[in-house]
Amino acid sequence: xxxxxxxxxxxxxxxxxxxxxxxxxxxxxxxxxxxxxxxxxxxxxxxxxxxxxxxxxxxxxxxxxxxxxxxxxxxxxxxxxxxxxxxxxxxxxxxxxxxxxxxxxxxxxxxxxxxxxxxxxxxxxxxxxxxxxxxxxxxxxxxxxxxxxxxxx
Numbered sequence: 604x605x606x607x608x609x610x611x612x613x614x615x616x617x618x619x620x621x622x623x624x625x626x627x628x629x630x631x632x633x634x635x636x637x638x639x640x641x642x643x644x645x646x647x648x649x650x651x652x653x654x655x656x657x658x659x660x661x662x663x664x665x666x667x668x669x670x671x672x673x674x675x676x677x678x679x680x681x682x683x684x685x686x687x688x689x690x691x692x693x694x695x696x697x698x699x700x701x702x703x704x705x706x707x708x709x710x711x712x713x714x715x716x717x718x719x720x721x722x723x724x725x726x727x728x729x730x731x732x733x734x735x736x737x738x739x740x741x742x743x744x745x746x747x748x749x750x751x752x753x754x755x756x
Contacts, residue, residue: 620680650726
């Protein structure tokens with residue numbers, strides 16, 4: 604395709620991408636909700652009892668989490684999509700893509716929070732491995748959709 608040609612969004616992002624995006628939307632939102640309510644929220648409240656309103660859940664926070672999840676789902680789908688197309692559809696490639704997304708989003712986030720004394724090592728030891736698993740599974744979903752799309756019909 605040349606710069607003079609116009610491409611529509613569905614042409615640039617084929618059906619398997621959209622399917623991966625939908626599956627990752629479900630997977631990542633379920634994983635985020637589980638991690639937050641089962642581990643992060645109670646651990647943050649235990650670690651910082653002197654801070655009123657730490658780890659709240661109200662309409663404003665819920666709306667911000669909706670924006671966070673949208674950015675996260677887009678990144679966790681689009682970056683592995685490009686990665687796997689460039690470096691191949693092996694499981695190792697998907698693992699590396701998911702790990703890269705994890706480092707660029709979660710490691711930076713949690714290290715920043717830890718550096719500002721807004722998270723503890725105990726919280727990081729739970730949140731980071733679970734987030735890594737979430738991103739690797741999301742990348743494997745992308746890989747599956749790409750491999751399935753390339754399979755003979």
